Amino acid sequence: MSKTSLNLIAILVFAMTFSVLLGPWLQISPYLPAIATAIVLGFTTLDTFTWQGQGGNLIIDWLASTSPEYRARIVRHEAGHFLVATLLEIPISGYSLSAWSALQEGHPGRGGVRFTDRELASQLQKGILSSQLFHRYGTIWMAGIAAEVLVYGNASGGAEDREKLGITLTQLGNSGLNYAQQERYFILQARTLLQSNWAAYEALVTAMEKRESVAVCQQIIQQHQSPSSG
Structure with a gap:
């Protein structure tokens, strides 16, 4: 798995932890983190084996380029x-x-x-x-x-x-x-x-x-x- 895909997963883990801790106070549905997890993991798998990590590169690069x-x-x-x-x-x-x-x-x-x-x-x-x-x-x-x-x-x-x-x-x-x-x-x-x-x-x-x-x-x-x- 590419370093970019690993970075995306790390971001996902952080976001999941954040949503679990603050979900009850922010009234976030427990289904939302699960759906987001499935989407991101599906994307990283497809990106790694089909696009050789290029999709992740584009996302990370786009986010960073706003600076x-x-x-x-x-x-x-x-x-x-x-x-x-x-x-x-x-x-x-x-x-x-x-x-x-x-x-x-x-x-x-x-x-x-x-x-x-x-x-x-x-x-x-x-x-x-x-x-x-x-x-x-x-x-x-x-x-x-x-x-x-x-x-x-x-x-x-x-x-x-x-x-x-x-x-x-x-x-x-x-x-x-x-x-x-x-x-x-x-x-x-x-x-x-x-x-x-x-x-x-x-x-x-x-x-x-x-x-x-x-x-x-x-x-x-x-x-x-x-x-x-x-």
């Missing part, structure tokens, strides 16, 4: 990925800032920056990964977290990015202790690149808020890029 801060964080987070990928010369095929826009573009999921990562997939399939390519992708995966920390002082997103790094390290036979070290290292590398190209980052955030194309975003980065990064 202006959440929307701003998403853009800042994804701009971090986009800028660092461009600086490290990893091809970008597209980006989306919500689960709904990703679905409309034919890419089910929570949205984000999409890379042309055939080389990465090919090497991992063989059970190997060059240190150069691992360094590039590790830095890119942690760039969203680094961007949030620089802007807000903390990161609320990045769970999927950490998962990608963890899966890759596991495939390469690295230990959990090494994972923590690698994560800190890549966050530091991403942070350095972002700070060195802060004007490009801010301009990119503005462009992504306007949903500019990948080509336009990359042109904007080139216009504002630090000479030492070129």
Whole structure:
């Protein structure tokens, strides 16, 4: 079962507990929580086995998107990925800032920056990964977290990015202790690149808020890029 479906069930359990405790005072019918439970459990089951969790992603994303801060964080987070990928010369095929826009573009999921990562997939399939390519992708995966920390002082997103790094390290036979070290290292590398190209980052955030194309975003980065990064 997907993490999103588990989140929905957790919300359901909380709502059920709340309704049972306050039902008599609020005059809530005891049948209402039971019906709601059946509906939500039916939806999560259908979502997990038929839609691969996409329905839950859309609901959670829609609820969260009502917050202006959440929307701003998403853009800042994804701009971090986009800028660092461009600086490290990893091809970008597209980006989306919500689960709904990703679905409309034919890419089910929570949205984000999409890379042309055939080389990465090919090497991992063989059970190997060059240190150069691992360094590039590790830095890119942690760039969203680094961007949030620089802007807000903390990161609320990045769970999927950490998962990608963890899966890759596991495939390469690295230990959990090494994972923590690698994560800190890549966050530091991403942070350095972002700070060195802060004007490009801010301009990119503005462009992504306007949903500019990948080509336009990359042109904007080139216009504002630090000479030492070129």
